[in-house]
Amino acid sequence: xxxxxxxxxxxxxxxxxxxxxxxxxxxxxxxxxxxxxxxxxxxxxxxxxxxxxxxxxxxxxxxxxxxxxxxxxxxxxxxxxxxxxxxxxxxxxxxxxxxxxxxxxxxxxxxxxxxxxxxxxxxxxxxxxxxxxxxxxxxxxxxxxxxxxxxxxxxx
Amino acid sequence: xxxxxxxxxxxxxxxxxxxxxxxxxxxxxxxxxxxxxxxxxxxxxxxxxxxxxxxxxxxxxxxxxxxxxxxxxxxxxxxxxxxxxxxxxxxxxxxxxxxxxxxxxxxxxxxxxxxxxxxxxxxxxxxxxxxxxxxxxxxxxxxxxxxxxxxxxxxx
DNA sequence: TATTGTTATACTCTATAACTATA
DNA sequence: TATAGTTATAGAGTATAACAATA
Numbered sequence: 001x002x003x004x005x006x007x008x009x010x011x012x013x014x015x016x017x018x019x020x021x022x023x024x025x026x027x028x029x030x031x032x033x034x035x036x037x038x039x040x041x042x043x044x045x046x047x048x049x050x051x052x053x054x055x056x057x058x059x060x061x062x063x064x065x066x067x068x069x070x071x072x073x074x075x076x077x078x079x080x081x082x083x084x085x086x087x088x089x090x091x092x093x094x095x096x097x098x099x100x101x102x103x104x105x106x107x108x109x110x111x112x113x114x115x116x117x118x119x120x121x122x123x124x125x126x127x128x129x130x131x132x133x134x135x136x137x138x139x140x141x142x143x144x145x146x147x148x149x150x151x152x153x154x155x156x
Numbered sequence: 157x158x159x160x161x162x163x164x165x166x167x168x169x170x171x172x173x174x175x176x177x178x179x180x181x182x183x184x185x186x187x188x189x190x191x192x193x194x195x196x197x198x199x200x201x202x203x204x205x206x207x208x209x210x211x212x213x214x215x216x217x218x219x220x221x222x223x224x225x226x227x228x229x230x231x232x233x234x235x236x237x238x239x240x241x242x243x244x245x246x247x248x249x250x251x252x253x254x255x256x257x258x259x260x261x262x263x264x265x266x267x268x269x270x271x272x273x274x275x276x277x278x279x280x281x282x283x284x285x286x287x288x289x290x291x292x293x294x295x296x297x298x299x300x301x302x303x304x305x306x307x308x309x310x311x312x
Numbered sequence: 313t314a315t316t317g318t319t320a321t322a323c324t325c326t327a328t329a330a331c332t333a334t335a
Numbered sequence: 336t337a338t339a340g341t342t343a344t345a346g347a348g349t350a351t352a353a354c355a356a357t358a
Contacts, residue, residue, distance in 0.1 A: 012259050013223035013266055018232050022220050023213060026284060027292055027300075028194040030307040035191045036234055037311045038184040054348095057179060064178050067169035071316060076174045078192055083349065085318060103168045107316040107357045110169055128182060136183055138309045144183075147306040151186040153294050155193045210325095227339060236327065241341060263334045263339040 027154075038135050045131050049124050050094075054079070055087060056124060059113070062097055063121050067110035069102065096120060183310075194291050201287050205280050206250075210235070211243060212280055215269070218253055219277050223266035225258065252276060 023029040042053045051059070057077055061068055070088065074081050088111070091097050096117035102108035113121065136144045179185040198209045207215070213233055217224055226244065230237050244267070247253050252273035258264035269277065292300045 013256070013268075014259050014261075015221045015224045015228060015266075018217065018224060018228050019220050020217070020232050022216055022281075023232075024304070024308065026288055027304070028191065028198050028209065029213065030304055030311075031187055031191040031194060033234070033311045034307050035184065035187040038187055042184050052347095053184065057185065060178055061174065061176070064175050065171045068171045068174060069316075070318095072171060072174050076176050076179075078189070080350070081317065082319075082321095082351085100169070102316095103170050105170075105316080105358075109317075110171075112169075125178075132182060136310070139306065143306055143309075146302065148180070148183065148186055150295065150299055150303040150306075151190050152180065153299075154292070155186075155189045225339075226341095237340070238328085238342075238344095239326065258339095261335075261339080265340075 031151075041131060041135055042128070045127050046124065048127070049120055051124060055091065056128065058084075058087060059091070059096065059117065059121050060125065062111050062113050063118075063125070066112050067100075067102075069108045069110060071108070073111075091117075187307075197287060197291055198284070201283050202280065204283070205276055207280060211247065212284065214240075214243060215247070215252065215273065215277050216281065218267050218269050219274075219281070222268050223256075223258075225264045225266060227264070229267075247273075 039053050042056075046053060046056050049056075054077065058073055061073055061076055065072070070081060070084055073079065074084055088097070088099075092099065094116075095114050098112050098114055099109045100112055102110045136147075139147065195209050198212070202209060202212050205212075210233065214229055217229055217232055221228070226237060226240050229235065230240055244253070244255075248255065250272075251270050254268050254270055255265045256268055258266045292303075295303065
């Protein structure tokens with residue numbers, strides 16, 4: 001079988017089909033491509049709640065960690081404190097979350113969801129779970145489990 | 157075993173250990189975390205050649221696809237044309253790559269590496285391969301192969 | 313002296329509209 | 336009419352320095 005013909009470049013020095021086989025051996029390239037693909041879908045679906053993927057992550061951390069501080073959110077999501085302030089202010093103005101004084105650290109502020117925020121996140125997390133199934137529809141349940149396990153081995 | 161105690165939150169409404177277990181079930185979160193981790197390392201190492209990870213990807217595409225056009229690079233790397241122009245100009249000024257008229261499309265410009273660019277990328281791709289082993293040192297060869305295969309199923 | 317939250321600000325990345333020259 | 340490359344520019348994301356209040 002003339003594999004060379006299938007791979008062949010068109011005329012003199014022009015490229016027919018782009019060969020990305022080298023980049024595909026690099027983890028960073030693959031992780032970035034998947035990240036872009038999934039986050040684009042995530043962005044589309046979360047637009048219904050007027051939440052960016054990062055907004056969703058922040059609120060989700062507050063759901064599962066009532067009283068969490070800005071600093072802790074920054075640590076968990078690899079954000080910088082100055083870049084979190086505005087996002088929290090906006091979500092406070094939207095009445096999605098509330099700041100309460102921290103029980104045993106006067107410098108810190110504990111974050112909590114309002115009832116409105118709770119109801120929004122109940123729906124948003126359902127949407128995220130549905131989207132998750134969609135984005136991984138090409139994988140079996142076992143493959144998805146393996147994928148998450150391997151990814152977590154790399155950063156956790 | 158009192159698992160509840162290990163999971164327990166400190167005092168009234170404050171958070172001891174942040175619980176990220178829900179986010180860890182989401183592919184987008186995991187892919188982004190790995191992407192950030194690997195790209196940070198990539199950025200550090202490629203600084204020796206004064207190349208960003210994207211610069212490296214662009215030059216690598218030219219290495220393996222001499223005569224490739226801007227448009228084709230944009231498609232392969234999910235970049236927008238206006239954001240590629242400046243990068244190519246800079247690399248042309250650094251004498252890493254050259255623009256030549258496209259053999260059969262007067263609108264297009266074929267990109268080629270200069271000798272300087274060839275020599276740089278020979279070293280840079282070696283660095284990338286080494287870095288790759290480092291970043292995936294927690295995985296066996298079989299696990300890495302599986303990981304890349306699963307990631308590619310999601311975007312290719 | 314160190315840390316939390318904050319402001320101000322700069323820098324980079326990403327996105328959109330519009331132009332030109334070729335097809 | 337459509338496409339390749341380009342310009343200008345706007346917007347989002349990411350970065351550092353410095354300050355007040357508290358530890």
